[in-house]
Amino acid sequence: MRDLILASTSSARRALMDGLGLPYRTQSPGVDEQVSSLHSAKEAVRELAERKARAVHARNPEAWVLGADQLVEVHGQTLTKPEDRSAARAQLTRLLGQTHDIHTGVCLMGPGGQLFEGLETARLTFHAVTPEELERYLDLNEWEGCCGSYRVEGAGQALLARLEGDRSNVQGLPMVMVVRLLRQAGFTFFERR
Numbered sequence: 001m002r003d004l005i006l007a008s009t010s011s012a013r014r015a016l017m018d019g020l021g022l023p024y025r026t027q028s029p030g031v032d033e034q035v036s037s038l039h040s041a042k043e044a045v046r047e048l049a050e051r052k053a054r055a056v057h058a059r060n061p062e063a064w065v066l067g068a069d070q071l072v073e074v075h076g077q078t079l080t081k082p083e084d085r086s087a088a089r090a091q092l093t094r095l096l097g098q099t100h101d102i103h104t105g106v107c108l109m110g111p112g113g114q115l116f117e118g119l120e121t122a123r124l125t126f127h128a129v130t131p132e133e134l135e136r137y138l139d140l141n142e143w144e145g146c147c148g149s150y151r152v153e154g155a156g157q158a159l160l161a162r163l164e165g166d167r168s169n170v171q172g173l174p175m176v177m178v179v180r181l182l183r184q185a186g187f188t189f190f191e192r193r
């Protein structure tokens with residue numbers, strides 16, 4: 001059986017991989033997530049997804065390693081995970097009543113150094129809500145650990161006026177693409193264990 005590692009500390013990514021039913025384990029990528037400011041959001045998430053996969057693969061050269069990275073892009077500005085409630089309020093203020101893109105880069109690295117990678121974008125439009133409603137949403141703390149400061153599978157879906165793309169991409173892994181990469185790499189599914 002193939003040794004598959006999810007190079008991630010994200011509970012949302014783990015939940016998505018759990019749903020797929022393939023045996024896997026997780027390891028923290030432990031990489032510096034700084035990228036050149038000259039990079040576009042799409043270039044940044046592709047580079048960081050590969051950086052995470054390579055870092056864990058270097059420690060586990062016989063394994064298959066899946067890395068991912070995500071950024072929100074709104075009117076040319078990129079948003080990562082907010083550091084505190086104030087940063088989350090600023091992020092959501094930029095997103096409410098607007099349309100933004102969430103980009104996720106995915107990189108699958110094999111024992112022989114084979115690379116399978118992809119990038120997926122979802123486009124979301126949020127309702128404009130009152131400052132009082134925004135404060136009530138912030139009270140739910142869904143902003144913690146999420147780039148863009150919302151959870152599309154949680155109460156944050158009440159902010160969502162329109163979603164184009166793979167909903168799982170918003171949560172952290174575009175599973176339609178992840179399955180495509182795994183199948184390209186020769187993974188088989190529904191094995192009796």
Ligand SMILES: Nc1nc2c(ncn2[C@@H]2O[C@H](COP(=O)(O)OP(=O)(O)OP(=O)(O)O)[C@@H](O)[C@H]2O)c(=O)[nH]1
Nearest residue numbers: 008009010012069070145146147151152170171172
């Ligand atoms: N549950 C949930 N998580 C979200 C949502 N939107 C973004 N995220 C999370 O936001 C994080 C994006 O930051 P990244 O830097 O790509 O990943 P990370 O959290 O640092 O985790 P690593 O994979 O260990 O790098 C991921 O953990 C995503 O799962 C959402 O709608 N729901």
